[in-house]
Amino acid sequence: xxxxxxxxxxxxxxxxxxxxxxxxxxxxxxxxxxxxxxxxxxxxxxxxxxxxxxxxxxxxxxxxxxxxxxxxxxxxxxxxxxxxxxxxxxxxxxxxxxxxxxxxxxxxxxxxxxxxx
Amino acid sequence: xxxxxxxxxxxxxxxxxxxxxxxxxxxxxxxxxxxxxxxxxxxxxxxxxxxxxxxxxxxxxxxxxxxxxxxxxxxxxxxxxxxxxxxxxxxxxxxxxxxxxxxxxxxxxxx
Numbered sequence: 001x002x003x004x005x006x007x008x009x010x011x012x013x014x015x016x017x018x019x020x021x022x023x024x025x026x027x028x029x030x031x032x033x034x035x036x037x038x039x040x041x042x043x044x045x046x047x048x049x050x051x052x053x054x055x056x057x058x059x060x061x062x063x064x065x066x067x068x069x070x071x072x073x074x075x076x077x078x079x080x081x082x083x084x085x086x087x088x089x090x091x092x093x094x095x096x097x098x099x100x101x102x103x104x105x106x107x108x109x110x111x112x113x114x115x116x117x
Numbered sequence: 118x119x120x121x122x123x124x125x126x127x128x129x130x131x132x133x134x135x136x137x138x139x140x141x142x143x144x145x146x147x148x149x150x151x152x153x154x155x156x157x158x159x160x161x162x163x164x165x166x167x168x169x170x171x172x173x174x175x176x177x178x179x180x181x182x183x184x185x186x187x188x189x190x191x192x193x194x195x196x197x198x199x200x201x202x203x204x205x206x207x208x209x210x211x212x213x214x215x216x217x218x219x220x221x222x223x224x225x226x227x228x
Contacts, residue, residue, distance in 0.1 A: 042218030
């Protein structure tokens, strides 16, 4: 597709439920990022993939959060045993080249809005 | 640890005014800085990307400047329009790839 696509757009989960959020990056993009954005805040980094390799997962808040990109294209962010503090928008982003390039524009999807009740 | 701050948090101006949004960062060792726009319920749209070696970038009515030594960037919007109403976020890339974002400035342009 033309842009980064995320699904579902909206998800209401009961506390303790597991959720899976999907990201389809722009075709051919090497880098893929997940960010978490709480209401009224800027996005915060969760994890980074270069192709299928997860090179940085330093932002994942707990071991309940897991991300994968097995074939270097589509990525899934999984949250186990959801808690109320997990309520946020989860943004996926991709860029053409590996990180560190000085002209590496990053393109964001519209996000998956997760509410844990 | 890199920290990014945006001032003001919110801004309301009448249509037609020129305005400046401010972004400051604590560590001057950056690869680039990017300004984004976020509309309610939407993702982020990249507006301008300034390389660490550049001083400014322009796109239409938008001009972004970068002063690495002082840890500051500004986004200048000329002749503001109601359609410019949105949240503006600046983000710093320190070379690891992950972006460090400010909290954003929410702009309202009144007709």
